[in-house]
Amino acid sequence: MRQMLLILWVFGLFACNQQTDNTIVLQNRIDSLEIKLANTYKPGFGDFMGTIQAHHSKLWFAGQNKNWELADFEVHEIMETIEAIQKFQTEREESKIIDMINPPLDSIDNAIEQKNSTLFKSSYILLTNTCNNCHEATNLGFNIVKIPDSSPFSNQDFRPIK
Numbered sequence: 001m002r003q004m005l006l007i008l009w010v011f012g013l014f015a016c017n018q019q020t021d022n023t024i025v026l027q028n029r030i031d032s033l034e035i036k037l038a039n040t041y042k043p044g045f046g047d048f049m050g051t052i053q054a055h056h057s058k059l060w061f062a063g064q065n066k067n068w069e070l071a072d073f074e075v076h077e078i079m080e081t082i083e084a085i086q087k088f089q090t091e092r093e094e095s096k097i098i099d100m101i102n103p104p105l106d107s108i109d110n111a112i113e114q115k116n117s118t119l120f121k122s123s124y125i126l127l128t129n130t131c132n133n134c135h136e137a138t139n140l141g142f143n144i145v146k147i148p149d150s151s152p153f154s155n156q157d158f159r160p161i162k
Helices: 002-038 045-064 068-088 093-114 117-137
Strands: none
Touching: 045 068, 045 093, 045 117, 068 093, 093 117
């Protein structure tokens, strides 16, 4: 009986040691993955704003040319970028109030669905003013957004396909 207990005790110690080794290996893998995750590229807030600025401009020219399909694409690109900001830039003060842009985007989306140029223009002005209000609220009032005068995208035709 003593031999049996001794054998079980030895196997028990071996099993505990095995468990500890597995725990160490798993913890090392977790630590390695956490380091990789911390060093993964995350777009900066300015990168997201530059993307919005490009789509803001394209949205204007699509709407002015009554290219409602392109306008719909551009407004949804802005919406997706806002969602990305809320996902990847949660620590930024700007992210905490960026929801203020949703009502003007919804209004533009509605104007596009109706193919209503007058509503599109007023909604676009509201969107532009809301961008500037957000900039003011976050001490970035020096960054003024306006309705574009000319397209910076000379390689894109904003007219609808006939």
